[in-house]
Amino acid sequence: MNTAKAHIKNFGCQMNKLDAALVAAALKKAGFSLCDDDRAADVVIINTCSVRDHAEQKVLSHLGNLKHAKKSRPDLVVAVIGCMAQRLGSKLLEHQAVDIVCGPAQIPQITQLISAALTDRKKFVAVTEDIRRADPNNAALEDFESLYDSDDKQIPSQAFVRVMRGCDNFCTYCIVPYVRGPEVSRPPDAIIEQLKRLAGQGVKLVTLLGQTVNSYQYKAGERTYCLADILEMAAGIPGIEWLRFITNYPQQKHFDPICRAMAALPKVCNYLHIPAQSGSDRILKAMNRRYTAAEYLALLDAARSIIPNIAIAGDFIVGFPGETEDDFQQTVELVRKALYKNCFVFKYSPRPGTTADKRLPESVSAEIKQKRNIELLAVQETISAELSAQFLNKQVTVLVEGPSKKPHLNKAENQNHPQLVSRTADDWIAVFNGPESLAGKFANVRITKTSPLTLFAQLL
Ligand code: SAM
Numbered sequence: 001m002n003t004a005k006a007h008i009k010n011f012g013c014q015m016n017k018l019d020a021a022l023v024a025a026a027l028k029k030a031g032f033s034l035c036d037d038d039r040a041a042d043v044v045i046i047n048t049c050s051v052r053d054h055a056e057q058k059v060l061s062h063l064g065n066l067k068h069a070k071k072s073r074p075d076l077v078v079a080v081i082g083c084m085a086q087r088l089g090s091k092l093l094e095h096q097a098v099d100i101v102c103g104p105a106q107i108p109q110i111t112q113l114i115s116a117a118l119t120d121r122k123k124f125v126a127v128t129e130d131i132r133r134a135d136p137n138n139a140a141l142e143d144f145e146s147l148y149d150s151d152d153k154q155i156p157s158q159a160f161v162r163v164m165r166g167c168d169n170f171c172t173y174c175i176v177p178y179v180r181g182p183e184v185s186r187p188p189d190a191i192i193e194q195l196k197r198l199a200g201q202g203v204k205l206v207t208l209l210g211q212t213v214n215s216y217q218y219k220a221g222e223r224t225y226c227l228a229d230i231l232e233m234a235a236g237i238p239g240i241e242w243l244r245f246i247t248n249y250p251q252q253k254h255f256d257p258i259c260r261a262m263a264a265l266p267k268v269c270n271y272l273h274i275p276a277q278s279g280s281d282r283i284l285k286a287m288n289r290r291y292t293a294a295e296y297l298a299l300l301d302a303a304r305s306i307i308p309n310i311a312i313a314g315d316f317i318v319g320f321p322g323e324t325e326d327d328f329q330q331t332v333e334l335v336r337k338a339l340y341k342n343c344f345v346f347k348y349s350p351r352p353g354t355t356a357d358k359r360l361p362e363s364v365s366a367e368i369k370q371k372r373n374i375e376l377l378a379v380q381e382t383i384s385a386e387l388s389a390q391f392l393n394k395q396v397t398v399l400v401e402g403p404s405k406k407p408h409l410n411k412a413e414n415q416n417h418p419q420l421v422s423r424t425a426d427d428w429i430a431v432f433n434g435p436e437s438l439a440g441k442f443a444n445v446r447i448t449k450t451s452p453l454t455l456f457a458q459l460l
């Protein structure tokens with residue numbers, strides 16, 4: 001058993017937050033204690049993201065700080081895990097700060113690698129040589145995945161559960177298929193067992209995760225399970241009250257059953273995150289997204305015809321190679337028509353080894369990318385403001401996350417209590433003053449004021 005103190009620093013998406021929680025659970029099981037302050041740690045684990053260059057730069061700058069820290073604490077062990085570990089492999093080990101490089105498929109070995117580095121003072125690299133040929137039935141990875149119990153640091157009563165790993169879509173800009181390997185769906189019984197265990201620990205909201213979660217498909221004997229089947233089985237678990245799933249690829253396959261499951265199962269939140277990436281067919285083709293803007297909008301219409309009050313969120317990339325002002329205006333047009341609750345806009349960032357990076361030279365300047373980013377968000381802000389205004393004076397049920405990190409001013413409300421952050425089933429953020437003991441619980445609130453991204457509420 002170890003008694004060392006470990007600090008985990010996470011970069012990146014929900015998928016990475018889940019990986020960090022899995023590693024935290026494994027470390028605790030192996031006897032490590034977790035600490036919030038990296039200055040008090042014997043081991044620092046950096047969970048990295050490679051989706052955009054900016055994310056990698058943040059990791060490198062953090063490693064720079066750790067290199068300095070190691071001057072006065074030479075025994076400190078630094079492990080780099082996640083996408084960057086897989087992408088750069090032994091090159092990362094050349095960094096003076098780094099002792100361990102461990103890729104996503106080797107994550108079950110992380111506690112042994114750390115223990116060995118602490119005792120032997122050696123450097124280790126564990127990454128898959130050819131990730132696209134990785135074993136789809138990686139039993140060690142599956143066992144590691146099902147170790148997960150909600151970590152103390154997660155938002156109370158909420159958990160993420162991965163239903164599939166990897167991606168086979170090869171969007172030309174995207175690094176994910178090269179660092180996370182081929183698409184593999186997890187067995188339904190393993191997912192459901194995990195959900196039951198989480199429900200037993202008091203988890204009320206589960207978000208099912210997959211890079212293209214709606215592609216989930218698992219063949220067991222004669223039967224093939226899709227995401228709608230998982231949603232139905234999960235909705236039968238007492239204690240689980242809300243279910244969400246992210247992220248969806250715009251495709252016909254399985255779409256209708258998933259929407260029908262959402263309409264039929266009250267526990268499945270009426271929320272769909274379905275990135276379009278662009279509104280220009282020319283750019284979508286260059287991105288290897290296999291739909292047109294019209295087909296994408298038809299999917300949204302189909303979803304709305306089954307679930308009229310569904311909240312939809314999207315992602316866009318601006319400044320993809322070859323994107324002209326006309327292409328961009330088609331994206332603006334799509335955003336106007338899609339009526340998203342919110343959308344995330346990213347500036348194109350070339351990723352080494354991707355098809356776009358190899359074949360499509362950058363053609364949009366940093367200034368134009370920035371201008372398009374601001375313009376698209378402004379268009380969305382107007383739409384979000386109109387949609388959020390519909391909540392005014394309405395009573396809604398929210399799941400409380402905890403105290404606001406940056407409390408919004410709302411002087412009229414109950415100032416004896418801190419401001420709490422909560423979310424509606426369809427993922428709107430609602431803030432209100434209330435007792436901290438509500439964290440992790442459902443509450444009924446009335447919306448008293450709205451802004452594009454935040455609802456201001458009063459506890460009922
Ligand atoms: N699997 C999801 C999908 O297909 O939409 C999301 C994967 S990715 C981690 C999250 C978002 O990052 C994408 O939706 C895309 O908008 C953005 N993204 C991916 N690669 C990018 C790149 N090279 N430059 C800028 N944004 C990128």
Ligand code: SF4
Nearest residue numbers: 167169170171174176
């Ligand atoms: Fe990347 Fe496309 Fe796969 Fe999403 S679907 S992870 S954007 S390759």
